[in-house]
Amino acid sequence: xxxxxxxxxxxxxxxxxxxxxxxxxxxxxxxxxxxxxxxxxxxxxxxxxxxxxxxxxxxxxxxxxxxxxxxxxxxxxxxxxxxxxxxxxxxxxxxxxxxxxxxxxxxxxxxxxxxxxxxxxxxxxxxxxxxxxxxxxxxxxxxxxxxxxxxxxxxxxxxxxxxxxxxxxxxxxxxxxxxxxxxxxxxxxxxxxxxxxxxxxxxxxxxxxxxxxxxxxxxxxxxxxxxxxxxxxx
Ligand SMILES: Nc1ccn([C@@H]2O[C@H](COP(=O)(O)OP(=O)(O)OP(=O)(O)O)[C@@H](O)[C@H]2O)c(=O)n1
Ligand SMILES: C[C@](O)(CO)[C@H](O)COP(=O)(O)O
Numbered sequence: 001x002x003x004x005x006x007x008x009x010x011x012x013x014x015x016x017x018x019x020x021x022x023x024x025x026x027x028x029x030x031x032x033x034x035x036x037x038x039x040x041x042x043x044x045x046x047x048x049x050x051x052x053x054x055x056x057x058x059x060x061x062x063x064x065x066x067x068x069x070x071x072x073x074x075x076x077x078x079x080x081x082x083x084x085x086x087x088x089x090x091x092x093x094x095x096x097x098x099x100x101x102x103x104x105x106x107x108x109x110x111x112x113x114x115x116x117x118x119x120x121x122x123x124x125x126x127x128x129x130x131x132x133x134x135x136x137x138x139x140x141x142x143x144x145x146x147x148x149x150x151x152x153x154x155x156x157x158x159x160x161x162x163x164x165x166x167x168x169x170x171x172x173x174x175x176x177x178x179x180x181x182x183x184x185x186x187x188x189x190x191x192x193x194x195x196x197x198x199x200x201x202x203x204x205x206x207x208x209x210x211x212x213x214x215x216x217x218x219x220x221x222x223x224x225x226x227x228x229x230x231x232x233x234x
Contacts, residue, residue, distance in 0.1 A: 010110055033231075042076060056081070090194075106172070133203060134177075138209070167210055170195050
């Protein structure tokens with residue numbers, strides 16, 4: 001028996017509408033290098049030896065399409081569940097959490113729309129959750145950031161040294177992320193990422209340096225950048 005073994009589940013929220021992409025088809029089914037974006041994302045976790053279970057969260061309306069066009073057509077090796085999401089990303093993740101295997105000790109949460117996550121970032125995330133309890137992958141901000149008021153005037157300029165743009169995976173020991181989502185629901189608190197829910201409970205969260213290529217495909221420009229990243233990698 002490997003004493004270091006920890007059953008690890010990844011939850012992939014993919015139940016968004018992709019409004020900022022502005023296409024008819026949900027952005028996660030758009031192709032990059034001849035393959036749907038969501039397939040690139042799932043493949044990374046399917047290939048990682050650190051992941052034991054994959055939970056995909058899709059919208060109720062797209063679930064059958066997802067099973068027929070993605071799960072049946074592409075061959076994934078790991079146990080894979082498809083569950084229904086909610087109106088907000090946070091609700092989708094919580095629905096994923098309600099369906100994890102009882103064995104799961106570590107949970108990674110990764111946007112379906114971030115297809116360029118690397119195996120090293122996945123490995124780092126699992127190790128980080130084991131060591132620190134909670135961790136997120138991020139990159140140092142390169143631009144100067146301004147805080148502006150509602151009228152569009154600059155109010156202040158935070159020191160760039162401490163500023164990070166956070167990405168996913170965001171990774172946690174199971175009990176921590178379950179407690180954080182439960183409490184957020186009770187308090188009607190809505191955050192734009194999972195770490196925010198853990199921060200409000202006072203748990204420490206380690207930031208782990210990732211790469212600038214782990215972009216979230218959000219607007220049409222990101223598809224162009226995505227094709228360049230893929231061509232550089234092949
Ligand atoms: N109710 C929601 C909203 C978002 N997501 C997922 O969360 C990830 C990050 O969200 P984002 O990139 O903002 O996707 P969308 O919400 O689809 O985009 P938009 O805000 O432009 O509609 C995506 O993989 C998206 O599918 C989700 O599972 N459930
Ligand atoms: C979780 C996330 O990808 C971290 O950068 C981001 O907060 C998702 O935000 P969105 O509003 O759903 O794009």
